[in-house]
Amino acid sequence: xxxxxxxxxxxxxxxxxxxxxxxxxxxxxxxxxxxxxxxxxxxxxxxxxxxxxxxxxxxxxxxxxxxxxxxxxxxxxxxxxxxxxxxxxxxxxxxxxxxxxxxxxxxxxxxxxxxxxxxxxxxxxxxxxxxxxxxxxxxxxxxxxxxxxxxxxxxxxxxxxxxxxxxxxxxxxxxxxxxxxxxxxxxxxxxxxxxxxxxxxxxxxxxxxxxxxxxxxxxxxxxxxxxxxxxxxxxxxxxxxxxxxxxxxxxxxxxxxxxxxxxxxxxxxxxxxxxxxxxxxxxxxxxxxxxxxxxxxxxxxxxxx
Numbered sequence: 001x002x003x004x005x006x007x008x009x010x011x012x013x014x015x016x017x018x019x020x021x022x023x024x025x026x027x028x029x030x031x032x033x034x035x036x037x038x039x040x041x042x043x044x045x046x047x048x049x050x051x052x053x054x055x056x057x058x059x060x061x062x063x064x065x066x067x068x069x070x071x072x073x074x075x076x077x078x079x080x081x082x083x084x085x086x087x088x089x090x091x092x093x094x095x096x097x098x099x100x101x102x103x104x105x106x107x108x109x110x111x112x113x114x115x116x117x118x119x120x121x122x123x124x125x126x127x128x129x130x131x132x133x134x135x136x137x138x139x140x141x142x143x144x145x146x147x148x149x150x151x152x153x154x155x156x157x158x159x160x161x162x163x164x165x166x167x168x169x170x171x172x173x174x175x176x177x178x179x180x181x182x183x184x185x186x187x188x189x190x191x192x193x194x195x196x197x198x199x200x201x202x203x204x205x206x207x208x209x210x211x212x213x214x215x216x217x218x219x220x221x222x223x224x225x226x227x228x229x230x231x232x233x234x235x236x237x238x239x240x241x242x243x244x245x246x247x248x249x250x251x252x253x254x255x256x257x258x259x260x261x262x263x264x265x266x267x268x269x270x271x272x273x274x275x276x277x278x279x280x281x282x283x284x285x286x287x288x289x290x291x292x293x294x295x296x297x298x299x300x301x302x303x304x305x
Contacts, residue, residue, distance in 0.1 A: 004061040010187075011055035013204060015040065018053050019061065021189040021204020024233065026063075034061060070127060071100045076112035081285050086152040086277050087145055088117065088131075091287045094141040094264055099129045104138075113146060121146065122153035133157055134167075134231060139249075141290045142169070142269025147277075155277035160231060167228045168271035169236055170215070170289060172296055173245040174254060176222030181213040184239040188232040197252060198234045200242045208232045210239045218300035221248060221260075225270075236267060248296065260299050268293055 006022050019031035019040065038046040039062040047059070079091040090109065097104040100111070113121060113131060121131035124147070131146040133156045147153035159165035189205030191197040200208075209229035216223040222245070226236050237253045240246055246254025249262030273284040289297075 002063045004063060006059045006061065008053045008055055008057045008059070009206060010202070011053045011057070013053055015047060015051040015053055015059070017204050019059075022206065023061065023063070034063065039063065071108065071110045071114055071130070072106070073115035073118075074106060074111040075115050076107065078112050078116055079287075080116075081143060081287055082283065085120075086148055087156070088113070088148060089143055089145050089272060089285055092136060092141060092144050092269075094139055094290065094292060097138045098135045098144070099125075099132060109144070117148060120148050122148060122150050124150055124153045124157075134160060136269055137234070137237075137265075137267075139264035140169075140267045140269060141293070143272045143285060143287055144269065145272060145274065152277040156274060159274055163229055164275065166271070166273035166284075167231070167269065169226045169228070170268045170270050170293070171224055171226060171236065171240065172248040172266040172293070172300070173222050173224055173240050174248060174259070175220065175245045176214065176217050177212065177224070177243065177245060182211075184208075184210045184212070184243060186239060186242055188235060188238055198232065198238050200238060206230075206232060208235050208239065210236055212240075216297075219303050219305070221300055223297065223300075237265065260296055262292070262296055264292075266293055266296050 004023060015035060016028045016031040020026050020028045034040050035047060035049055040047045041060045042057055080088060081091050082089040092109060097108045100108050110130060123130060125132045131148060133145055133147050133153060136144050145156060147156055186200040186208060187202060187205035188198050188208040189201045189203060191199040192203065207230060211227045211229060212224050214222055214224055228235060237247050237250050241253035248259055248266040250265040268289055271286045273282065276283050
């Protein structure tokens with residue numbers, strides 16, 4: 001049984017809508033079954049059907065664990081940017097899935113980590129996500145930090161929660177924002193019809209803030225840099241699409257066909273800064289733009305007058 005604590009930040013919506021919006025891959029009908037079976041409580045009391053949320057309420061959800069796909073060690077090359085006894089930071093290539101899931105049972109980052117690290121990974125993520133503190137999309141490249149013990153995992157998770165862990169991404173977007181820098185402050189929740197997508201919405205949403213600045217402008221496209229203040233699912237992709245400038249190659253939130261030869265999004269996690277779990281020192285790491293990103297920039301530079 002998996003225990004999930006959810007703090008309500010908005011309120012006034014049906015509980016099943018709130019749960020479906022805040023628990024990945026949970027449908028409203030599944031949320032209703034959890035409520036009806038007494039698996040959702042508030043202040044120690046099971047919540048009844050048709051309950052509406054209130055700001056500040058914390059709901060405890062007991063969810064049956066999905067059948068885990070057992071990850072097996074695989075000898076897959078890793079681009080290791082930093083490693084010690086507590087953490088390992090990987091420059092993940094575009095196209096690599098982070099952890100096993102239906103349709104992606106092997107060849108994932110977790111498979112590679114199990115081979116490289118053996119048993120020295122945090123167990124907090126379970127057998128499916130050992131050591132995984134945060135995730136980046138399959139088609140997003142760049143830095144991801146992994147905990148090698150539970151103490152490090154808890155420290156890094158706390159830094160994610162209090163927004164002290166810095167994450168900076170580079171992206172190429174269609175068109176370009178009017179201003180050279182700005183902040184997108186728009187709540188994100190599950191799309192109201194497509195549960196696999198996220199959207200800017202007031203229903204079942206959580207606050208989401210992305211800061212951006214322009215690096216270079218090209219005809220029809222712009223190279224920008226984004227700093228996450230929060231870490232919602234698909235946050236950068238959703239926010240940029242929301243302001244009318246979807247990520248180049250993002251065929252979920254942007255164009256439905258390849259652009260400039262890009263069939264996956266031009267989004268790269270270029271910088272991480274965190275407090276080391278044991279030493280307390282600030283660790284700042286960065287990595288170069290990958291080849292696919294550089295090729296896209298080269299094409300855009302050639303098109304510039």
